[in-house]
Amino acid sequence: xxxxxxxxxxxxxxxxxxxxxxxxxxxxxxxxxxxxxxxxxxxxxxxxxxxxxxxxxxxxxxxxxxxxxxxxxxxxxxxxxxxxxxxxxxxxxxxxxxxxxxxxxxxxxxxxx
Amino acid sequence: xxxxxxxxxxxxxxxxxxxxxxxxxxxxxxxxxxxxxxxxxxxxxxxxxxxxxxxxxxxxxxxxxxxxxxxxxxxxxxxxxxxxxxxxxxxxxxxxxxxxxxxxxxxxxxxxxxx
Numbered sequence: 001x002x003x004x005x006x007x008x009x010x011x012x013x014x015x016x017x018x019x020x021x022x023x024x025x026x027x028x029x030x031x032x033x034x035x036x037x038x039x040x041x042x043x044x045x046x047x048x049x050x051x052x053x054x055x056x057x058x059x060x061x062x063x064x065x066x067x068x069x070x071x072x073x074x075x076x077x078x079x080x081x082x083x084x085x086x087x088x089x090x091x092x093x094x095x096x097x098x099x100x101x102x103x104x105x106x107x108x109x110x111x112x113x
Numbered sequence: 114x115x116x117x118x119x120x121x122x123x124x125x126x127x128x129x130x131x132x133x134x135x136x137x138x139x140x141x142x143x144x145x146x147x148x149x150x151x152x153x154x155x156x157x158x159x160x161x162x163x164x165x166x167x168x169x170x171x172x173x174x175x176x177x178x179x180x181x182x183x184x185x186x187x188x189x190x191x192x193x194x195x196x197x198x199x200x201x202x203x204x205x206x207x208x209x210x211x212x213x214x215x216x217x218x219x220x221x222x223x224x225x226x227x228x
Contacts, residue, residue, distance in 0.1 A: 004156070006156075034216070036217075041122075041221075041222065041224070042221055042222065043203050043205070043219030043220050043221050043222050044157070044203070044217075044219050045219070046216045046217065046218070049216070089156065089157060091157075098145060098147070098162075098207040098216075098217055099145070099147065099159060099162040099170065099172075101159070101217065103156040103157040103158075104156050105154070105155055105156040106156060
């Protein structure tokens with residue numbers, strides 16, 4: 001059973017526009033959510049996180065929104081840049097250690113110049 | 114600053130051969146250490162994690178094993194590789210945290226192809 005779902009395997013946007021990456025989860029015990037960015041042949045790097053006590057967290061061009069009632073979160077990138085082209089992983093965890101993180105399958109974002 | 118390295122970066126092995134992937138962390142002490150695998154078309158799957166020397170927890174039954182002989186060294190092994198072991202293996206570390214997951218810092222990854 002896939003507890004963290006990224007239903008769009010790929011997304012293509014124009015430079016300067018908004019990129020919206022979506023993530024759904026099924027485990028109501030999840031209360032901490034992270035986004036990671038991964039370039040080919042490299043390990044993922046942490047991008048932004050949000051805890052369940054918030055519904056929005058912003059860091060520069062990146063904003064994560066959390067809708068607990070819908071068990072849905074999204075990552076907004078504004079404006080999108082070609083260097084943002086990468087695979088984005090959503091991850092979720094209940095309270096506890098990092099070993100409890102569950103990752104989605106990832107969404108490949110392509111930002112076209 | 115902290116760094117994490119894993120090697121080899123690429124490995125092509127025949128079925129039935131042994132495997133050893135190594136990972137070391139520098140610039141921190143007593144980190145939590147992790148081995149993940151990303152198989153084709155799948156997300157990141159946690160294989161093993163360790164909270165200290167000699168302490169290994171396995172998340173999924175499989176053909177692999179892990180060891181932590183030193184505080185900042187984590188090794189992934191297999192005695193006999195299977196075709197299904199092919200994938201991209203990632204080592205990661207995190208601070209020891211209480212009450213919530215900490216950010217994971219990943220290594221560069223090791224691409225294993227079993228033929």
